[in-house]
Amino acid sequence: MNSSEQTAPLLEVRHLSKHFGAVQALNDFSMAVRPGEVVALAGDNGAGKTTLIKAISGVFQPTGGEILLRGQPVTFATPQEAREKGIETIYQDLALADNLSIGANIFLGREPMRKAFGFLPVLDRKAMAVAAKQTMGRLDFHVSRLDAPVSNFSGGQRQAVAIGRAVFWDAQILIMDEPTAALGVPEQRKVISLIHQLKAQGRGVIFISHNLLDIFAVSDRIVVLRRGVQAGERKISETNHDEVVKLMVGG
Amino acid sequence: MTSTSSSETHVAPQADHGDPARSWLARIAEGRAWLFLAALIICFEVWSRLSFGATFVLNPFNVQSIAIFAVAPLLLATGQTFVIISGGIDLSLGFIMGLAAVVAAHATNMAGAAMPVPLAMMLGILAAVIVAGVPGLINGLLISRLRIPPFIGTLGMFGVARGAAFLLAGGTTVPVQNSWFALLGNGRFYGVPYLVIIAAVFVVVMHYILSQTRFGQHNYAIGANVQAASRAGIDIRGHILRLYVLSAMCAGLGGALYAARFTAGAAQAGEPLLLDSVAAVVIGGASLFGGSGTIFGTVAGALVIAVIQYGLVFVNVEPFWQFIAVGLVIIISVLIDQAQRRFSGARQDE
Numbered sequence: 125m126n127s128s129e130q131t132a133p134l135l136e137v138r139h140l141s142k143h144f145g146a147v148q149a150l151n152d153f154s155m156a157v158r159p160g161e162v163v164a165l166a167g168d169n170g171a172g173k174t175t176l177i178k179a180i181s182g183v184f185q186p187t188g189g190e191i192l193l194r195g196q197p198v199t200f201a202t203p204q205e206a207r208e209k210g211i212e213t214i215y216q217d218l219a220l221a222d223n224l225s226i227g228a229n230i231f232l233g234r235e236p237m238r239k240a241f242g243f244l245p246v247l248d249r250k251a252m253a254v255a256a257k258q259t260m261g262r263l264d265f266h267v268s269r270l271d272a273p274v275s276n277f278s279g280g281q282r283q284a285v286a287i288g289r290a291v292f293w294d295a296q297i298l299i300m301d302e303p304t305a306a307l308g309v310p311e312q313r314k315v316i317s318l319i320h321q322l323k324a325q326g327r328g329v330i331f332i333s334h335n336l337l338d339i340f341a342v343s344d345r346i347v348v349l350r351r352g353v354q355a356g357e358r359k360i361s362e363t364n365h366d367e368v369v370k371l372m373v374g375g
Numbered sequence: 376m377t378s379t380s381s382s383e384t385h386v387a388p389q390a391d392h393g394d395p396a397r398s399w400l401a402r403i404a405e406g407r408a409w410l411f412l413a414a415l416i417i418c419f420e421v422w423s424r425l426s427f428g429a430t431f432v433l434n435p436f437n438v439q440s441i442a443i444f445a446v447a448p449l450l451l452a453t454g455q456t457f458v459i460i461s462g463g464i465d466l467s468l469g470f471i472m473g474l475a476a477v478v479a480a481h482a483t484n485m486a487g488a489a490m491p492v493p494l495a496m497m498l499g500i501l502a503a504v505i506v507a508g509v510p511g512l513i514n515g516l517l518i519s520r521l522r523i524p525p526f527i528g529t530l531g532m533f534g535v536a537r538g539a540a541f542l543l544a545g546g547t548t549v550p551v552q553n554s555w556f557a558l559l560g561n562g563r564f565y566g567v568p569y570l571v572i573i574a575a576v577f578v579v580v581m582h583y584i585l586s587q588t589r590f591g592q593h594n595y596a597i598g599a600n601v602q603a604a605s606r607a608g609i610d611i612r613g614h615i616l617r618l619y620v621l622s623a624m625c626a627g628l629g630g631a632l633y634a635a636r637f638t639a640g641a642a643q644a645g646e647p648l649l650l651d652s653v654a655a656v657v658i659g660g661a662s663l664f665g666g667s668g669t670i671f672g673t674v675a676g677a678l679v680i681a682v683i684q685y686g687l688v689f690v691n692v693e694p695f696w697q698f699i700a701v702g703l704v705i706i707i708s709v710l711i712d713q714a715q716r717r718f719s720g721a722r723q724d725e
Contacts (some may be wrong), residue, residue, distance in 0.1 A: 204608050219603040221596035223666040232596055233607035235589050246587040 127368045131158050132195060135180070135211070135297050140189035142175050149175040152189070157297060157328035162319060164339040164360075165332045167349035168372055177184065177299045178347070180330075181213040182206035214286045214296035214303060222275035226267065227252030229274055230259060230289045236294050259292040263321055280311030287318055297328045305340055308348040316342050336365050350374055377521060390533045404715035408659045408675030415679060419686040426690060437689065439568060444637070445681035446574045447472070447629045451645065452659075453651035454625030455583045456673045459656050460585075462598040462665025463525035467514060468626040468652060471507050472645030474540035475630025479503035480549035480640030485612035487553050496555040503631035504624050506664060511623020515616035529619075533649075540642035549640040560635030570632055577628065582670040594618065598665030651680055651692055654701060658708045680705060 132312050133156035135179040142150040150172045157163050157340055165173050179186045182200030190197050193209055200206040203213070220229050228235070238248040253270040260267055265284045267277075274282050283303055290298050300319070312335075319342045333339050339346060340360060348355045348371040355372040403410065412436040416432050423431035431437060453470045458465045490498070510532050517528035551557070562569050585591035593614055594605040605611050626645065659676030661668025684699045690718030 135430075203606065209606070219600070219606045221599040221603050221666075223595055223599040224592070227593065228596075232604065233593070233609045235592055237589075240587075244583075244587075246583075247589070247592060 127313075130323060133158050133192075134194060135330075136192040136195075137180065138190050140179060140186050140191070142179055142184070142186045142188075148352050149313050150179065150186070151247040153254065153349070153352070154189075155354070155357070159296075159328055161324050161345070162323055162329040162331055162343045164343035164346040165330060165349065165350070166334075166336075166339060166346055166368060166372055167355070170351075171349040171372075172352040173349055174200050174262045174301070175352070177213060177301060177330065177332065180206070181211055181299055187258050203204070207293070207295070210294065211299065212290035212293070212297070213299040213301065214283075214290060215293050215301050220274050220282055220285060225249075225253070226257070226274060226285050227254075227256035227270060229285055230256055230292050232289075234293075255292060256288070259288045262291060262325075263288055263318055265318075278311060279307045280314045283307070283311075285319055288324070291322070291325075291327075295327065297330065298322060299330045299332075301332045302334070303331070304333065304335060312338065325341050338367060339368075340365070346354065348372055381495070397675045400715055400718055404711050405660060405672075406709050407541065407708060408571060408672050408679060411679045411708070412657065412675050412682065415682045415686065419682065419690060422690050431686065431689060435566065437685070439563075439566075441572075441678070441681045441685045442571045444685055445567050445677045446570045446636075447633050447645070448648045448651040448655060448680060449677040450576055450577065450625050450629035450632065451648050452655035452673045452677050453578060453670060454622030455652040456656050456659070456661060456668050456670055457585065457594055457618055458525070459579075459653070459661050459663060460598045460665060460668045461594050461615070462601070463518065463615075463618075464527040464529065464653070464663070466526065466649060467510055467512065467527075467536050468622060469641070469645035469649030470536035470540055470629040470645075471510050471623050472626040472633065472648065473642040474510070474536050474543065475503040475507040475627040476634040476640040477540050477544040477549055477609065477630075477642055478506045478640070478643040479631040479634040480551045481543065483551050483553045483556055483634075484549075492553055493555045496553050496559065498630070499551075499553070499556065499634075500631040503634070504627040507623045507627025507630065508620050509623075510539075511620040512616070513551055514623065515619035518619065519612040519615035537642070544640065544642045551634055551638045556635050557638045560632065573632065578670060578674055581625075585670050590617070595666060598667075600666075634658060646666045651677075651701075654705050655680055657705055660708075660712070662712065 131243045136156040140150055140152050141148070145174065151177060153172070155163065158288050165176065167173050178184055180191060182203045182205055185199065185201075192198065193211075193339070198209060200209070219297070221232060224232070227249065236248040236251045237245045238251070240246045256270050257267070263284055274285055277285070290307070303315050307315065316338060319329055319331065331339070331343060344357055345357060346363065346368060347357045348368060350372065355374065382401065419431045423429055454468060455465055478501065479499045482502035486495035486498040514529050514532050517523045517531070518525050533667050559569050564572060567706035577648060585594065591602060593609045597611060597614060601611060605718070630640070630644060633644045654670060656673050657663065657676070658679050659668065659672030659674070661672065680701055683704065684697045687697050687700065688694060
């Protein structure tokens, strides 16, 4: 874990600002994520967490500051551009088409085609199913029926599908917005261990949560936001719940 | 902390185990339109034999008539299937079909003065399909660019297409003077009407588009979760635009075939067929909330309606009973769908 101090950051945010009219949602904010590192973003509602991740994922452009990907400054006009550069956002409301299979969800918008009878282009459902099985296997998630629509699966399993899609397309940075919020306790555990898997694979994870237990279970560092500014940054091993709460509420 | 605890994540899918009762019910719900169809045919067969001592379904004339009867509503309903799966609805299809029928008649007649008969027929059909695409394009622009709800946008186009069709027809029906066109509408190939052959080929092509192409796949995704589709990088606006052009062109072909069958174009050709098209899609198993439905389900739905309408006439029941029968089938169909959803919806995590 200490070695992560020396490795170059995957993603770095420098002096990022975003205002909506007179409202300063994010002000001179800086942070970095290294490979294999899970950085938790904490803060009260309206602290600027969502603004930050939307700026990083290309939903809107920051008013000031810069985003660096492996040391290179980048700008994203659309979330699509951010995704192509390897930044994937996994929203809490599960961005899946419930009526489609795991494979179809993984490939949604980029479906593989094959030629039937040597000339007729058709969806390659077999390739999608195989990729789905492999990808979910990499997350240690084993499904028996790959043709079932994802509506048949539980919330945690669907969360795994969303993560699986990001992994399949080789996202290097996963931004997870409250991935455990809508889940029961056993399902939350599964998502936490999925994050451990991503970490072991050397990906960077930005993990947003209200749940300090989850944050302490999975993160390497925690960055606290308050009213759009960075209120503090701590290594998880060197802090505790009380200190984090104080940073959040500004005690 | 960096070590992973893989044993925790072995996840047994909760709802996809082979619960026999569930999959049995799901299968019935999926194929309910075909079950309706079989039940209706048996019912009319028994009725016909008991009352008249005559067969209903083994009479090839009846089968042909039902098939021809089903063609125009089916063409509207295939387009409607795409639209309803996407979570929308197209109310303008009936009068787009009427407009196309009038255009087909005029264009065939005009072209007939300048070129050989078969070519004039082809041009007439082509003109009908292309002209039908124009209100579809406007529908698509209204819905995708100006964010008008499909119900309202296509209701507006319902009126516009209606007016345009009657104006173009001069308030009357436009007879077609083209022998090939008449043959297309009434001729048979080894006993199978050309219209039915065209419709069958068309249905297979549409099934291919819906089930085997990206366009079809995206259509399902948009109907289930438009945000997810958008985040996955699908061009929603472009898709919606193409979708409404496609459904309008289906109605355009329906109008051209109508003009062929009656050797005349009439503005009101598709008026009673619009709601039949929606009914066929719903009976065929699609949800009006979007995200589900198949072309072959819709085929069964259209045949159910055609069998009810033709069968009741055949057994000599007052025609008004048709409306009641079709209405009941729609309600029963939706009830089955909801029961099945509630049953399989038990997996919800909350």
